Amino acid sequence: MNTKQEISSHYDVLIIGYGPAGAVAAAMFGAKGHSTLVIDRMTGIYEKPRAIAIDHEILRHFDNMGIAEEVLPFVAPFTASQHFGAKGQLIRRIDMVPEPYPLGYTPSMVFTQPPVEQVLRRHAEGLDGVTVELGTELIDIADMGNQVVATLRNADGGTRNVAAKYALGCDGASSTVRQLCGITLEDLIFDEPWLVIDVQVNDSSLSKLPQTSAQFCDPARPTSFIIGPNNHRRWEIMLLPGEDAREMEKPENVWKLLAPWLTPDDGELWRAASYRFHALVADTWRRGRTLIAGDAAHQQPPFIGQGMCQGLRDVSNIVWKLDRVLKGQSSDSLLDSYTVERKRHVQTLTGKIKAIGQMICERDPLLAAERDARVLAEGGGKPPTITRQEIVPPLEAGLIGAEGTPARGLLFPQPAIVKDGSAVLLDRLIGHGWRLLLDGRKVSTQQAQTLKGAVEGVAVHVIAAPNSAAEEAALVEKDGVLSAWFDRHGCIAAIVRPDHYVFAGAADMTDLESQLADLRTRIA
Template identity: 35%
Template sequence: MVSGPQGEVDVAIVGLGPIGATLAILLAQRGWRVAVVECRPQPYPLPRATSFDGQAARLLAGAGIGADLAGLSQPATGYQWLDARGRVLLDIVFASVGRYGWPDASTMHQPALEALLTRRLATFPNVRIWRGHEVVDLREDGDRVVVGTKGGDGAAHTVAARWVIGCDGANSFVRERLGVGVTDLGFSYDWLLCDVELAVERAFLPTNQQWCDPARPTTVVGSGPGRRRWEFMRLPGEGLDELRTSDAAWRLLEPHGVRPDNARLLRSATYTFRAMWADQWRDGRVLLAGDAAHLMPPFAGQGMCSGLRDAANLAWKLDLVLRGASAELLDTYTIERRAQVRQAIRESVKLGRVICVSDPDAAADRDAAILANSRCGPNRPEPAKPLAEGLLSRLPEGVAAARGDVVPQGRVCVGGHAGLFDDRVGRGFVLLTRDGVDAVPVVPGVDLIVARLAPGAVTDVDEVYSSYLAGFGAVAILVRPDHHVFGAVADLALVPALLEDLKRQLNAL
């Protein structure tokens, strides 16, 4: 058994959290040699993230663990924001089967998710995992990056990789070593986090709530089967030491019906959320992903989800580059993901400014303004944000409105077997058409799946795709491996031009 990193691999990933593990799987599935270096000798036993959305579930399914997600997660019913009097300020209802073929939102136990991803990684002979090894050095040497590590016994090891990805969290060594600056919006508050295991099953409707009570802003969310999380904001003038005791945790939990006789306190700890992103996500052959690249307040539940989108975006681009495409393709990773993350962070900050109010008068003004402008009835979650720039079609005759959108997912029937589109048709570059196409140009390095919506080919069981194309006035769309639309056309005669556009852009990089 190898005691520490050594030899050469195609990609070295620093950090074995959910983002590093997912990225490693997506690359291993494509046949690349991957090394994952993790400083912790054992998996972290406590949850951090508590949920993922439908798009993130779809991406996790793409890593081959979709069938096992139900064992560690539960669909969330909704997300309500309430004022101190219990009046609803914001009401979002989640569907059990949403736009992307999965629940709109699911609560989950993060250690179970990480264990599932690690078991999946163990099925690949081309993956090596080194736990208990701290990365202490990065050095580019020609077309390789030499990663220096130190084991728990103090022994030094190295592994050479064609590419290195820093997925090593908020205090990223990789980011610091690169000297990358960050943009910090300066929005941060201290909160007490209490993870609880309930002795008796209780119904929480809706699943997730924010209590916008200036006396103590409070978050109450599910965190997987049998578990809940309560978070309490530190009030002005309140010392952190006052909150860092189990007595303080039980005192704050008691009004919620949570006591030592009916629950087990798994953890109580204070944390400070931040709103920031790295200014540079790539330096030569080293890139950043996940919390190493961005941090955001928790109120939109998009921290881990954003990291999974990083992994999905980066994996297929690294695959093309490793096959011979220009390394400049990886610059579109930064362009695309940083723009989306900035938007997600700003939206999370906007929500945070609603809940993190401890002044009663300011809270009363806030409540009155929200209630005066609120719409009747519950809301549905918004679709995933489209890409506005990056590797997208520039075909003048294309359907511009579809470009960059995230394709929904429904059930289809192929070869007499029904199932979700990704499972039945396949994942990768997909050309989806309403009619047959006579000639499809070859794009070097791209394994294209051609799917025709027609009985006997791809039957649109839920009529998701027919209506989706019709909504844009398109007869064909070219979908990227991360489910974003590269481009769409309203005339089948333009399909070859659409493929040539992709080929031209890849060659031009």
């Protein structure tokens, strides 16, 4: 770094990388009033699809940001994924939980990335305090103790230094930020070569294809098939020993692989890209005043479509914490919980994805036959059905209640609330900061009044069950989603974080007072 070069500008936050994670981070920081500079060495959005799946947790954040309605035209429900064994027989289904949906949105969705990225960027750029510089590259970054100083190079080759209180690297799998900070990647032991193929299929040819997503667990050539929005269809096809990845990307070879389903006359080849499906996680996600998120912090196989979701979970986790630190509401040590929470979550989910991937990728015919028999036996002789939602874990450590605390680390549901004869999602009524939600069947609004101000910044709300004689101050839910959740976890209350994870549930008022006291201490 050229320490003699003057600092040209100062910001609260510098974000390196303007993909989905960087764009969402910029918008979230901008909405909270923080001056934010986001840079990217590319000059525009990559025009072809990469990520294809999002879930209800992510759409909930989009709705909190005010952009869900703009995103939804490019989103469709994720069809159930049928897993076919070595002989082509159905051995398992992966579906989503049924209605009423726990977070208020379709639990699993597919989307088209380029137009959704356009929405994310347009939103971020419309916020006061957010500055976007494309065609700008990070050259160096130094932690000065009270700020970070970054050297940037623009498209003309000119360099300058900028300062920020904190930096966030969302700059992808080959992250410059990660490398400059000396953060290493831990190998979670998964490395397989695959070819990802995207096709815009002609209307007349859609009937040739499976009508649901599928995993063909064929030891001769494991293959995934995903139904995207509208006419978008994706194949993920395992490459075999001796096959050259670059050669297999060529259109003539791609169409040979697609021959069981389509011919070149059936659609337009949108993209064919070879990847090594990795399972990697950074040893730490924070180095002083610099943090990393998204693919810079982790990479995992795509078998249940959680890659981009994980990056946006990272962002939703760190933004509210860094917001508190920047506003002087919490000490800098709060940021230590970021690595603890997100790394553990990624490791647990990656372990589950690896197990699914290893099942799909089995190339030994005898072991594949044993796998098929085992999976069917687990279903009592029939193909079992599991949900994508049960695969995604809760938070297991970090800023959550002690082990044994009810509902700790779970995603808090979002019931529909009856208001003026219509159903309105809870977040739209009460916001998405720190919340204390109380079971109106067990706690009165008068009791709730005594809890107001128990922890600064935690709003208190009573949720009444449907068809109950609710007190006027209570919010009445429509479908009993939250009442059932309180019953399932033995809670009368839940303390919920801004990223919608439960800090702690409470079995009774005494337990609740203890949990609030714990929160006061740990959030300081």
